[in-house]
Amino acid sequence: MTRTGEGRVRTLPRGAVAWATVRAMSEPTRKEAVRDAALTLFAERGYHRTSINDIGASLNLRGPSLYNHIDSKHQLLVDIVTDFLHLGIAGQERILASTDDPVEQLRQMVDVHVSYNAADPRQSYVATREMSSLGEPDRTRVVALRDEYEHNLLEVLERGVAAGVFDLDNPQLAAYAILAMGIHVSAWFKAGGPLSGADVSREYQEFALRLVRARG
Amino acid sequence: MTRTGEGRVRTLPRGAVAWATVRAMSEPTRKEAVRDAALTLFAERGYHRTSINDIGASLNLRGPSLYNHIDSKHQLLVDIVTDFLHLGIAGQERILASTDDPVEQLRQMVDVHVSYNAADPRQSYVATREMSSLGEPDRTRVVALRDEYEHNLLEVLERGVAAGVFDLDNPQLAAYAILAMGIHVSAWFKAGGPLSGADVSREYQEFALRLVRARG
DNA sequence: CCTACCGATCGGTAGG
DNA sequence: CCTACCGATCGGTAGG
DSSP states (O other): OEEOTTOOEEOOOTTOOOHHHHHTSOHHHHHHHHHHHHHHHHHHHOSTTOOHHHHHHHTTSOGGGGGGTOSOHHHHHHHHHHHHHHHHHHHHHHHHHHOOOHHHHHHHHHHHHHHHHHHOHHHHHHHHHSGGGOOTTHHHHHHHHHHHHHHHHHHHHHHHHHTTSSOOSOHHHHHHHHHHHHHHGGGTOOTTSSSOHHHHHHHHHHHHHHHTTOOO | OEEOTTSOEEOOOTTOOOHHHHHTSOHHHHHHHHHHHHHHHHHHHOSTTOOHHHHHHHTTSOGGGGGGTOSOHHHHHHHHHHHHHHHHHHHHHHHHHHOOOHHHHHHHHHHHHHHHHHHOHHHHHHHHHSGGGOOTTHHHHHHHHHHHHHHHHHHHHHHHHHTTSSOOSOHHHHHHHHHHHHHHHTTTOOTTSSSOHHHHHHHHHHHHHHHTTOOO
16 A cells, blocks of 8 residues: 555555555666556557556556656557567577577577567567557558568578478468467466476477478 | 438448448348448457447448447447357367368368458457457357367367377367467458468468378 | 437646 | 646437
């Protein structure tokens, strides 16, 4: 419980961050706390069903107070989705720089793909579901990032086919299938369940290698 | 172009059904035309960004006029999603009744799954994306239907493993992966493109058989 | 099937 | 960081 200036008493909603704690921190940290609260709500009920007042309430604040830390509700969504895609692309680039073997590249790329969809299902869920909620020009920018991410996997598959280690009639379809597998993990994965993110990743790597009929 | 009572002239939006034609038909057909217009808009911009006025405008009607044909905007979404899931389950049941061979059941189930996601990407897209937009008790009912659909595939995989024709450590994960592949088709498939729905289905059947390492 | 309108909700601003 | 409030949007109803 915290006490407001007016002397009114409010109780913190379940799972909420104590703003009194956050307030003691630097502005970037506060901004991050707001973004995290928004992400949770966007994932639970969707961007359009989440109001500024909802986000504030989950931090024990009033809605308008959030504007000390954010530019707009829309920008909150843009940042969430953009950061998520940048993270994925950075992971892919690290892999591509670390080995030339298409089999190993595929294995590690599926690992990154699944792990980062399982590590924080909220981000993955919001990024894929709320793309149509983005206004221009942000939507175009985000789609370009997603295309880049997809293209990086496709190129691995195409190089594997050219090298004779993968057997695929249509690498584009295989890329879609493998991407879909990983994205979908965010729809059911719960941390603390019977399977860890690493368990799921290992199994999905096997699925992907079978799907492309990797040699060896 | 049609002329209203006021003498105001309106032009039909691109791709819209001519309501003058629809109006000559029976009430169930009119209701179907409204549902189809709603489905197109829900798929394009999402349920919450589509207003009753938008749906009306796409049929060259005013928003309130729709209430002669529908109960509520929410019921429109419920019907779209429910019908789609019933269609899929019916397809699965036909397959399960037609053969006992798990390999053949899997092949046909993937065919139904992919074909019906490709045949009308709008339905598939809306059904998966707008589940959180459903209110209770409809949401619970729809989730139960989706679980039934998923369970039917899982059972095929489990029977195949028991019969020794599939090789899987975790059939549940394989079921998720195969379902994800098909659902995702609605995110990129366009009728009239280089690949037909049947082409995609054939390729995805192969992917699924590889993924479970089907014998034979 | 239309116009007029109600009540509710929402993002964001003013001002302290 | 808060209260008060503006302007816009929306689902749905009344009444013809």
